[in-house]
Structures are given as structure tokens and as C-alpha cells.
Amino acid sequence: MTAPLFKGVITALITPLRDGKVDEAAFDRLLERQIAAGVDGVVPMGTTGENASLTVPENLAVIERCVDKAAGRVRVLAGCGAAATDEAIEWSQFAKKVGADGALIVTPFYNRPSQAGLKAHFEAVADAVELPIVLYNVPARTGCDLSNAVVAELSKHPNIVGIKDATGDMDRVSWMHANIAGAGSGEFALISGDDASFLGYSAYGGVGVISVTSNVAPEAMVALNRAIQVGDMASARSWQDRLIALQTALFLDSSPSPAKYALSRLGLCTEEIRLPLYRANDAVKPAIDAAMAAAGAS
Template identity: 60%
Template sequence: MTDTLLRPAFSGVITALVTPFKNGEVDYDAFAVHIERQIAAGVHGLVPVGTTGETSTLTVEEHKQVVRFCVEKAAGRVKVIAGAGSNNTSEAIELAQHAKAVGADAVLVVAPYYNKPSQEGLYQHFKAINDAVQIPVLLYNVPGRTVVDMSNDTVARLAKLPNIVGIKDATGDLERISYMRTEIEGNFSYISGDDPTLLGYLAHGGHGVISVTSNVAPEAMVALYTAGHQGAFETARQWQDKLIRLHKVLFADSSPSPTKYALSRLGICTDEVRLPITPCSAAVRPMVDEAMTRAGLELA
């Protein structure tokens, strides 16, 4: 059984940062503004170059520079968990080594996509990273994108490795955490990767969320988490009610295009994305505007 007296290494609202673009290049000025807004709002961590950061369309050098920039701007004020996923194990190791070299606190490593590895293949992939780099690793299970589901048994097996410290669970299946909590010893971090189910995830013993919504409404997400973490579920439900439409509409078009559109409405960055993602559609934009207004945000 999990020792509830131990504190997890990672918890709270951890923003899956967008990567701002301008005229086809990474817009580091906008990225700096975005990072500062997140920290000022009280988020507990930042994830550069995850799915929401469009890592799949960044070059390796861009990926590394975005991580370095985020670490430098955060300057130890919040934890930085660098995306280091790849369907090529050696490349994932390279990205994890770079994250460690520039001072990231941990890496977030998605299950290898497209190759469709077996459970043994998944285990060996993460074990190779664990063995190669002395940096905390959060597993990332998102079968809707990777077409492979990391089983609970595989997660429990991986949790025995010294550098595997937690999981971002983006399955939306709230039963999983109860199983994992009964099978995994120690202070393993259970992090939701699904904003709409964060409230339920906390009730099941989760420690936080790697959030898309907090790009847009960081203060409200911190308030939701804080209430849920403290067991004030009536207050947490009130925040959830304000945010639920925003949680959903940010995926009404290919992510992160609605999130970038929302940030453009706040004057933070352009809505530019990279192909094969296209800008948020005209049909979805008013839905985003309405959800932002319901969440109490003032549009530029």
C-alpha cells in the first residue's frame, strides 16, 4: 500500500505550456510573458515541449532551446518537467540527458507512439531511460494519441525503478488510480492529464494535473486544485462549473489551436500553429470566447 505520510515529488497545477510562434519561428518574447503569467498565478510547475507545446513539429534543436529557455526563465521558482518523449528510445534518452544538463527538475516521457510496442517493449523503453539518465521520470499514458495503453501492471512494475517517480494519466479512467495506489509503494506522483476529471482524480487520491486549461485560466485552475486538495469539494465544484466548458472547448478543434486562439484573445501570443495543425476554426472561436467569459476572463 502507498505510504500516505510520504509527499509526492510532483503535485498541484502543472501547466502543459504552448510554444508561441510568430512568422514561423518560436516567439521567445511571448513565451517569457506566458511563463511569468503562469508563475504569478501560482501554478506549481511547467511542462515545456509536451503535446500542447507542439513538440512533434519542433526540430530537435528547437525542442532543446525551448526547454533551456523555460528552465532559465523559471529560475527555480517552480518545477520544470521537460517533455522528452519519442518513439525512438535513443532520442528520448538524448532529450532526457539534455533536460538534465540544463537543469530541468524532471522529464515527462510519453509512451512510444506509432510503433505499437508490447507491454514488455514499453517496460524496456522506460527502463533504458531510467538506466541512462539520473533524472526523475514521469510516465505519460495517453492511448488516444499513442495507440498503445500502458497497463496498470506495467506502471506498477516501472514504479520499482529508482528514477520513475510518477505518471501523467490521460486515460480519463478514474478506476486506474485506485488500482495503482494499492500496488505501488512509496511517494509515487499520480498526476491527471485530463482537466475535466481533475476533481474526481483528486477524490480518488490524485496529486494534481498537467493542465491545458491553466494556459488560459491559471488562477482558476489553482483555486480548483487547492479546494479539492483541501477536501473543500463544494468550493471545488463551483470552480469546476465555471471551467467545465473551457476544459472541453479547448479540444473542440485540433489541440492546441483553440488554446492558442484563447491566448491571442488575452493578448499573450499569436494563434499561430504549425502544420499539420491549422488555426482554430471560425466555428469554434465563438465557443472559446463564450467559455472564457464564463470562466471570468476578460478578452482583449
Template identity: 70%
Template sequence: MNAPLFKGVITALITPLRDGNVDEDAFARLLERQIAAGVHGVVPMGTTGESATLHLDEHQRVVELAVKVAAGRIRVIAGAGSSATDKAIDLVRYAKTVGADGALVVTPYYNRPSQAGLQAHFEAIAEAVQLPVLLYNVPGRTGVDLANETVAALAAQPNIVGIKDATGDLGRIGWMRANITEGFALISGDDASWLGYQAAGGHGVISVTSNVAPEGMVALYDAVEAGDLETARLWQDRLIGLHRALFLDSSPSPAKYALAKLGLCAEEVRLPLVPTRADVRPLLDRALAEAGVA
């Protein structure tokens, strides 16, 4: 049996900011908290890390810092997507240079390539840099959907080792399990539907919620892995309000609000994002209480 390279609870890390700059001390504290909670990996510089608005030198520094702080204790999968293939290659190459375990590469956004273009994009990256790549399909943000058949074709590439599926479509995993070689990591990118995805044969989640409630997410994963769906459902019931509340405003503003309440970082985000709306804050407070996060 071929085990996937990446699995478990993998946190899509926020990037703490203070006075317009990356707060490296807060970042290190947040990452240490994740490791102590038992998560299996982290993604610095994904969507939740505000990769779209950080400068290249900031992006590279955050990836480098994540690798340094993790120090081999958990997997570090660097966000490395771009709408330009050559830029994505540069980001993946940098991730390899500083010692990341893999790269999370989103489908090109805005230019909306065809399926042939998407396949060529990912193949060019996989051929250019010898680093494990997770595909990232999030059509709600990018405007393009990576078709199941394209994923299957890309899975033949040795460096393409799995997918983060943020479509929320639970029908996809069954098709992929039936049509893609065992060992290809099937990772949910949707916290609210993750339990269903995991029960259908998924290998883990790249999670926003685990920024705030890492212990609960790890407990849910452990319950599913142990075949204890009753306990897993109890954890899902406890966390579902938080899953939803963290997306009641533009992410990662709600996650930063929650982490600021916990005293772990500032709420600051970079324009065009703004801090969480006043009407969302009480809903987040209630969701935090229901999840038992203190």
C-alpha cells in the first residue's frame, strides 16, 4: 500500500502583521502553537497567508521562517502559486532552496486557461523543479476549475503528489479514488465539509479553522483515523459554527480577529482586506465559545 506523502491536519497559516510589516515573533509563536497542538503540517503563504498582497521579499521570508521554526518537526508546504507559470516556477524553486517539504500551487487566476493550459502549467512546474507539488483547485477564487480528468493526467507526473480540493464537491473524491493511482494525496480545502471528505477516503485537510482551534481539528482527524465516527461527529458539531464564522467576512480577517482575542497576534490585514466587520464579531465570539477555544 502506497501512503500519501502529505496527510493529516495541515494549517493554512495566517501571516501576522504589525505596523504594516510581517510580525516575525508572532509568526514563530503561532507556528509553535500549531506544533504543540499536534498538527501534521503547515502552509505558509497560501491564500490565508495573504500571499496576494505580500511583496516577493516578504513571501520568501515567511517561507524561510516557517522552515526554520518548524525545524523538521512537521511538514512545511510552501504556497507557490501564480497566474504566470515562470513566476510559479521561481516560487517553487525558492521553496526547495530553503528546505520546504513541498509546494502548494494554485490554478492560475484571472487569465482562466483551458484544461490543456492548466495541464501544461503544472507539468512545466513539475519538470522544472524537483520538489513535491500539491495541486490546489479553488474555482470560487480563481475563476477556473481543474477538471477531474486533468487531475488524473497530472497525477502521472512523479513530482505531483496530491491535490487540495477546495470545491466542496464531495462527489469528486470517489471519482479520484477510482481513477488515480493509490498514494496520490486527497486533501480537503473546505473545513465545513472535511468530515465527509475524510470519511469518503480523504487523507486530510488544509485548514483555516486549525489556525484557531488546532487541537480540535487534530482530535477530529484522529477520531476518523481510528474509525470512531461518533466521536468525529461530536467534534464536527462542536467546530461547525467556527468553520462557518471564519468565512462570514473576507478571510483571513475573521481568523485574525479570533487570534487577536486569544492574544496571539494583531488583527491587522493588508488592503484591500480590512478588519472584520462589527456585526460579525459577536458571531465569532459565540463560535469560539461553542468550540471551547480559550
């Protein structure tokens, strides 16, 4: 049995900003906090990192900085998704060059490709770079949905090692676990992209979560995962009960603005976010404050 390359708690890092620029000092603090909390990996420049709003040089600089500062202490799964296949290939090749452990490739947004187009897109990236690739399906954001059947076909490619499934649909993970070679052993990693359903996803065969919540409460998310891994469901449910309000509150406004507000409350970065995203609405901040307290993150 081959252990999954990507598993456990993998934090979808925010990108801290100050005065219109990436705040490198704050980024380093946030990364060190994640490593100290015991996370298994990080994703720089994914959706939560505002990859679609930052410039290409900013995206690449953050990925390179993350790899450099992590220095092999945690896995770095670089966000390399793009609307254009050629761009996703270029970013993945850059991630390989600077030493990332893998590339997270989202379904191409806006274009709304067919299933045949999606399959060809991911195969083109996987053929072009010798780097482990994790598929990323988040139809609520991209406008296209990667079917189970295409995931099964793509799982046969030697460079495609898993999927981040942000649909929250338990039927999907159950089908994949039953029908994709290597999913049962973890060789093809089934990773939740939805914090609130991580516990349930794990019960159906998932091996980890790419998490927004762990930006704010990394120790609690790590504790939840550890309870899951040793089969202590009573403890896992207890941790999930503590976390559910925060997992919900961090999506009361467009993500990652609630997470940035929460981290600013902890003194770790500013609330600043890149347009067209906007800072968290004042109306949702009391709920975020209360959720942070419930999760032990205040």
C-alpha cells in the first residue's frame, strides 16, 4: 500500500496584503504558525490566496517564497489553476522548478468546457510537467463540474495523485472510493475541499482536507484530523462541534474576506483584500467573533 502524498490538514493559505502589496513579513508569520500547529501541508495561491485577483508575478513570487520558507517541513501544494491550459502548464512548470511538492489544478473557470475538454485540459498539464497533480473541483466558483467518470479516467495518469472535492456531496466521495483504483488505499487521495463536511467525507474514505478554517484555528483542525485518524469518533465529533460555527462563519461573506478579518483580530495581518473582493461586511463580524471564541481561536 502506498501512502498518499497529500493527506491530513492542508491549509489553503490566505495572501496577506498591506498598502496594495503582498505583505511578506505577515505571510512568513502565518506560515510559521501553520507549521507550529502541526498541519500536514499548505496551498499557496489557491482560491483562498486570491490567485485570480493577484498578478501573475505576485502569484509566482508567493509560491516561490512559500517553498523557500517551508523548507521541506510541510508539503507545498502550489495553486496553479488557470482559465487557459497553456497558463496552467506554465505555472505548474514554475512550481516544479522552485521545488513545490505538487500542483493544485482547478477546473478552468469562465470557459465552461465540456467533460471532454476538461479531461484533455488536465491530461495536457499532467503530460507537460513531472509533478504530482491534484485535481480541484469547485463548480460553485468555476461554472463547470468535473464528473466522477472523468475523475476515474484521469486517476489513471501517473502524475495525477488525487482530487480536492469542494462540492460537499457525500455521494461523490463514496462513488470514487468504490470505483477508482487506489482510492481505497489512499494512493489516489480523496481530499475534502469543504471544511464543514470533512468529518463525513473522512468516513466515506477521504484522507484529508484543504482547509480555509485552519488559517484561523489550525490546532483545532489538526486535533479533529488526529481524532479521525485514530478512529476516536467521540473526540472527532466533539472537535467538530467546536468548529462548525467557525466553518460556517468564514463563508458568511465572500471568502477569504471573513478569514482575513479573523486573522486581523488575532493581530496576524490586515483585513486588506484585492478588488473585486471586498473586506468582510460589518454585519457578519459579530458572528465571526463568536465563532472564533467557540473554536478557541480568539
